[in-house]
Amino acid sequence: MAATETMGRKKHDEGGATYLERTPRRLVTLYLPLAVFIFVLLFPFYWMTITAVKPNEQLTDYENYSPFWVVKPTLEHIRYLLFETSYLPWLWNTIIISAAATFLSIFAAVFGAYAIERLRFKGSRQVGLGIFLAYLVPPSILFIPLAFMVFKLGLYDSKWALILTYPTFLIPFCTWLLMGYFRSIPYELEECALIDGATRLQILWKIILPLSVPGLISAGIFAFTLSWNEFIYALTFIQSSENKTVPVGVLTELVRSDVYEWGALMAGALFGSLPVVILYSFFVDYYVSSMTGAVKE
Numbered sequence: 001m002a003a004t005e006t007m008g009r010k011k012h013d014e015g016g017a018t019y020l021e022r023t024p025r026r027l028v029t030l031y032l033p034l035a036v037f038i039f040v041l042l043f044p045f046y047w048m049t050i051t052a053v054k055p056n057e058q059l060t061d062y063e064n065y066s067p068f069w070v071v072k073p074t075l076e077h078i079r080y081l082l083f084e085t086s087y088l089p090w091l092w093n094t095i096i097i098s099a100a101a102t103f104l105s106i107f108a109a110v111f112g113a114y115a116i117e118r119l120r121f122k123g124s125r126q127v128g129l130g131i132f133l134a135y136l137v138p139p140s141i142l143f144i145p146l147a148f149m150v151f152k153l154g155l156y157d158s159k160w161a162l163i164l165t166y167p168t169f170l171i172p173f174c175t176w177l178l179m180g181y182f183r184s185i186p187y188e189l190e191e192c193a194l195i196d197g198a199t200r201l202q203i204l205w206k207i208i209l210p211l212s213v214p215g216l217i218s219a220g221i222f223a224f225t226l227s228w229n230e231f232i233y234a235l236t237f238i239q240s241s242e243n244k245t246v247p248v249g250v251l252t253e254l255v256r257s258d259v260y261e262w263g264a265l266m267a268g269a270l271f272g273s274l275p276v277v278i279l280y281s282f283f284v285d286y287y288v289s290s291m292t293g294a295v296k297e
Contacts, residue, residue: 045270052077052267059262077263081254086241087268090249095275097159097245098227101166105223106216108167109174114204116175117182118190128179135172139232142168150237161237162245166227173226174219181215182208217283225276246272 051059053073058065065071081087112131116124146165155161185208193203209216234248241253250268254261 045273048266048270048273052263052270054263056263077261078267080261081264081267081271085253085264086244086249087246087271089242090244090246091272093159093243094228094245094247094272097162097166098224100159100163101170101227102220102223104163105167105170105174106220108171109178109219110204110209110216112171112175113178113182114208117179118187118208119200128176131172132176135169135176137169139169139230143232143236146233147236156237157239157243159243162230162233165233165237166230170223170226174223177219177222178212178215181212181218185211221279221283224279228272228276 050068050070053075054070055072055074055076058071115121116128116131146168150156150161150165155164189207189211190203193207198206229247230245231247234245235252238244238248241249244252246268250265250272254265254268
């Protein structure tokens with residue numbers, strides 16, 4: 001009886017010691033890195049928010065005011081941004097251009113990815129690799145020949161200049177992403193449909209696309225985000241203020257020589273990032289499932 005109690009105490013002590021050793025380990029390996037990640041992720045939004053509502057005298061007077069807090073917040077910078085600048089037209093231009101470029105890119109990428117992954121023609125792997133390498137070409141190299149084409153076609157300083165040039169870097173990326181997702185769909189489904197007399201377009205429309213909704217949403221989110229944040233093409237191909245997008249308009253219109261409208265700049269950056277954040281929050285489940293399907297073999 002005494003031996004049993006002694007063994008029970010030892011097990012209890014060992015369990016308690018293991019728990020005590022496990023808790024600091026989880027703190028170091030899980031909670032601390034997670035806290036650092038959340039801080040790094042959310043601090044820019046916090047900084048933009050407090051800067052957007054700070055009075056001008058608090059933006060540079062660090063002796064009397066803390067840079068990490070606001071005393072007597074104001075909405076003057078937001079009022080100036082929305083009603084005394086062209087920010088709302090810039091926002092509307094960005095939405096139209098990003099949505100149109102995303103639609104064109106997904107439309108082309110679906111056919112390209114399906115042809116490469118499902119038709120199994122000779123050299124399909126090399127074509128897929130070439131598409132991926134095309135995505136790696138930096139826009140700073142492509143914008144020179146694209147500028148020549150834009151001027152030649154008379155598209156300069158119009159939304160179409162961006163709608164038709166953004167797919168040059170969106171289509172390769174979306175095609176590469178959808179190739180991985182289409183690869184995870186069993187080929188036997190297509191064979192059964194072909195035996196039943198279905199055409200390739202019917203298979204694509206009625207079988208492949210319904211099964212690929214998470215991948216399509218993920219590719220669309222990425223394409224929309226890349227279009228939303230694009231700067232070089234928008235700066236090169238757009239001149240008039242009413243046709244500018246948010247990234248270009250905020251930088252070129254709210255910075256005058258050496259005068260920086262920090263409050264309006266941060267408010268513009270904050271409002272410009274919210275649509276993308278909302279988009280990700282609504283489709284995060286589809287995004288995760290698409291990333292899982294895209295790496296299956």
